[in-house]
Amino acid sequence: MGDQELIKPLREIPVNIEDEMRKSYLDYAMSVIIGRALPDVRDGLKPVHRRILYAMYKEGNTADKRYIKCAGVVGEVIKKYHPHGDAAVYDTLVRMAQGFNMRYTLIDGQGNFGSVDGDRAAAYRYTECRLARVAEEMLTDIEKDTVDFIPNYDESTEEPTVLPTRIPGLLINGSDGIAVGMATKIPPHNLTEIIEATVLLLNKPTASLDEVLALVPGPDFPTGAYIYGKSGIKDAYRTGRGQFTMRAKAAIERPVKEKFQIVITEIPYQVNKARTIERIAELVQDKKIDGISDIRDESDRDGMRIVIEIKRGDQPEVVLNNLYKHTQLQETFGMILLAIVHGQPRTLPLTEALQLFIDHRVIVVRRRTEYDLRKAQERAHILEGFLKALSQLDAIIKLIRASKTPAEARAGLIATFEFSDRQAQAILEMQLQRLTALERDKIQAEFDEL
Numbered sequence: 001m002g003d004q005e006l007i008k009p010l011r012e013i014p015v016n017i018e019d020e021m022r023k024s025y026l027d028y029a030m031s032v033i034i035g036r037a038l039p040d041v042r043d044g045l046k047p048v049h050r051r052i053l054y055a056m057y058k059e060g061n062t063a064d065k066r067y068i069k070c071a072g073v074v075g076e077v078i079k080k081y082h083p084h085g086d087a088a089v090y091d092t093l094v095r096m097a098q099g100f101n102m103r104y105t106l107i108d109g110q111g112n113f114g115s116v117d118g119d120r121a122a123a124y125r126y127t128e129c130r131l132a133r134v135a136e137e138m139l140t141d142i143e144k145d146t147v148d149f150i151p152n153y154d155e156s157t158e159e160p161t162v163l164p165t166r167i168p169g170l171l172i173n174g175s176d177g178i179a180v181g182m183a184t185k186i187p188p189h190n191l192t193e194i195i196e197a198t199v200l201l202l203n204k205p206t207a208s209l210d211e212v213l214a215l216v217p218g219p220d221f222p223t224g225a226y227i228y229g230k231s232g233i234k235d236a237y238r239t240g241r242g243q244f245t246m247r248a249k250a251a252i253e254r255p256v257k258e259k260f261q262i263v264i265t266e267i268p269y270q271v272n273k274a275r276t277i278e279r280i281a282e283l284v285q286d287k288k289i290d291g292i293s294d295i296r297d298e299s300d301r302d303g304m305r306i307v308i309e310i311k312r313g314d315q316p317e318v319v320l321n322n323l324y325k326h327t328q329l330q331e332t333f334g335m336i337l338l339a340i341v342h343g344q345p346r347t348l349p350l351t352e353a354l355q356l357f358i359d360h361r362v363i364v365v366r367r368r369t370e371y372d373l374r375k376a377q378e379r380a381h382i383l384e385g386f387l388k389a390l391s392q393l394d395a396i397i398k399l400i401r402a403s404k405t406p407a408e409a410r411a412g413l414i415a416t417f418e419f420s421d422r423q424a425q426a427i428l429e430m431q432l433q434r435l436t437a438l439e440r441d442k443i444q445a446e447f448d449e450l
Contacts, residue, residue, distance in 0.1 A: 044170030103188035224266030385423030
């Protein structure tokens with residue numbers, strides 16, 4: 001057959017542009033939804049968060065070790081797991097270390113990691129980090145075949161599809177993300193309350209929402225502040241969607257022989273403190289709010305403190321209500337409890353989100369137990385071989401000394417004494433000290449225990 005006969009002409013296949021656009025856009029949308037913007041209901045993490053935590057765990061960058069440069073962590077994540085820009089990885093790492101963004105920080109940061117005033121973190125060559133203890137709880141038993149692994153982007157190693165977390169990460173730290181045609185906005189919650197609700201559902205799967213709400217009265221934001229009204233929270237927990245109002249924690253004080261002043265010590269979640277103070281100053285300058293003579297930011301390392309001095313003769317309650325009306329000291333939080341469930345995005349009620357976490361833990365514990373059993377059986381098999389060898393030690397030593405190669409000795413042990421291949425190899429590798437009476441007793445005790 002000639003070369004010309006092997007070369008086939010290219011065929012043109014006519015494609016409807018509407019069909020191609022629809023298919024291509026759907027593929028893109030699903031990629032964003034599953035692989036970037038939405039958290040998994042089981043561990044509450046998006047792929048980039050999961051990759052950072054796993055990379056740090058694999059590198060031994062745990063809570064009991066010294067801090068390492070964030071630049072090294074970013075490089076490791078990009079090199080093995082997340083083939084995207086370093087800025088995207090570092091921004092995610094920084095957020096996991098910010099106590100005003102995360103209810104329970106997953107990364108223990110050292111250095112400048114930004115502030116509630118909107119200041120950016122220092123460059124990653126200046127900051128250091130390690131895993132927080134709560135993050136280690138999310139990675140416990142990952143080496144015991146508790147979760148599935150998939151090849152990384154260049155198939156040089158593997159990464160977990162989900163973490164075997166012991167805590168409901170989706171609810172305790174919340175999540176925020178905009179996908180294609182959908183978004184998620186989950187507020188953080190108190191760990192103790194969520195665990196108590198999980199235990200309730202574990203013992204009583206038919207528990208009603210009211211029973212759960214008795215344990216989880218509402219979200220628990222890292223910046224504090226108040227939540228006004230319960231109906232919005234209940235709607236959100238019942239349907240997965242709802243909204244409620246957050247207000248700054250403000251107190252009206254009057255120092256001796258001084259003017260009234262409003263002291264703000266907590267602000268709504270994800271509100272920029274510096275920008276809010278600037279907004280108040282603008283409203284005073286534009287004469288949209290009357291009665292304010294001075295604004296001071298007295299915040300320090302001990303906590304937040306914004307002091308707003310009231311003019312003599314003005315009512316501080318009226319000024320405070322105007323501040324709630326015109327500034328971010330009062331904000332509405334629109335809750336959307338949307339997460340990836342079995343590879344598909346779903347809006348979830350609170351009880352279902354908790355139940356899906358319980359289902360995940362059941363699978364993890366079962367797989368961990370199967371792994372431990374398998375390892376115990378393998379070890380018992382080796383110890384059984386040792387005990388059998390010790391009972392006829394002289395004959396085995398004679399056979400090994402007469403063999404020319406290790407392979408011949410292994411084959412002889414298998415053929416003559418009916419050892420398995422693994423037992424025979426372990427016997428050949430056994431140290432001479434294990435032949436003492438004391439070591440024999442240890443082998444027997446370990447075997448009996450297994």
